[in-house]
Amino acid sequence: MIGIMGAGAFGTALAVALALGGRDVVLWARDPEAVARMKRTGENPRLPDVPLPENLTVTDDIGSLAGDFPVLLAVPMQKLRDAVRDHAGVLDRRPLVACCKGIELTTGRGPSQVLAEELPDATPALLTGPSFAADIARGLPTALTLACAHGPCAEELQNALSAPALRLYRTEDVTGAETGGAMKNVIAIASGAAIGAGYGESARAAVMTRGYAEMVRLAVARGAEEHTLAGLSGFGDLALTCTSTLSRNYRFGISIGEGQSFDPNVTVEGAATARAVQEASKALGVEMPITQVVVALIDGKVDMETALGMLLSRPLKEE
Incomplete structure (x- = not known):
């Protein structure tokens, strides 16, 4: 199982790619109306003409992300802290993969630092690199960097988050990956x-x-x-x-x-x-x-x- 918080174009694209790769995926969106629309039409309007696979569950119930499986955080950098703080009870003590790029304006922190500060018992990681949501969703070849300072967890995430056309390279240099992104x-x-x-x-x-x-x-x-x-x-x-x-x-x-x-x-x-x-x-x-x-x-x-x-x-x- 893979959880994804954030049903924008990029979060949905990752959800589609991983589901087509054989993973069961839960995609959480905060807007009930958006969730109802996606369930009704079978696609996300932010990714037109990309069908949502049957093994991709779209929900506005944050409890659906509870468990010990990895969660990808596909939310904007400047909203990351609030997102994990608001849902700390569900997200803590598990692998969390930030999918945003940037530096927090108020603190100068990168995504992994924000996760470490807000959820010290979680294992922070970062997914970054050259990619557009439409390419990932349509199964076009894409290579990304998975940055995680915890080696064994990095290998597990690399295997879990790879898909036929989505190739992940891992690094323990989280600061370098964050700064580049x-x-x-x-x-x-x-x-x-x-x-x-x-x-x-x-x-x-x-x-x-x-x-x-x-x-x-x-x-x-x-x-x-x-x-x-x-x-x-x-x-x-x-x-x-x-x-x-x-x-x-x-x-x-x-x-x-x-x-x-x-x-x-x-x-x-x-x-x-x-x-x-x-x-x-x-x-x-x-x-x-x-x-x-x-x-x-x-x-x-x-x-x-x-x-x-x-x-x-x-x-x-x-x-």
Whole structure:
């Protein structure tokens, strides 16, 4: 049995993939009306034309997640703490896999740190890497990173959460995986802004490359292994998110570059993460010029021309 908290596109996609892989899956949603609609139509409107398998149970009863089986937490980063705190009695003392990417704005903590603080008797893990919900749900080949500091549990989770087209690689460097997943959203905003402003593909490549350097600096300063960022949770996710309009963060960046408004109902994790990263980098003494520019753009303190000038006027140095 696998439990999933959060019936958004990504949580539902994971539920579908695991169910088709032969697992019995319980997918919990907090909205009874959404649950009733999914039961009635056999699909989630956030994933149109993707049938829900028979061995996937959709429910709004949090008690359905009770047990000793793993639970995937497919909720936004900024709502993770409240979600596990509200349902601590059901979630504690078991493997919990955060499926969100980012850094908590109020504390500077990553997903696994939030889980460890709120549920100290649980075993925290992280599922991250280059993936779109639609690809996973349709069985398209996808590779992800499973980060867990507890080796035996990591192996069990790797086996439990793998599916025919969903390949998981495990690492014990949770901090590195978390930092990559958080930073790629920030750099995706910058990459989208470069394209939206008409600066071209070469400019985007430069933003991605120098953004990767920022990602590595921050991760190492937080205690991560540098090589982790060269994997799926770092470089892999960066490459996907900075180049596809399926990425909400990239589309948000494009809207900034074009000077257009963006749908406020669409969650853009990179916006809050950029602010959290900026504060964390100050405390750690890490230089993060692209992140600083992204925050300034989001807050409307600079326009694209000024932002470009801020980056191009930096001192020349070795790469």
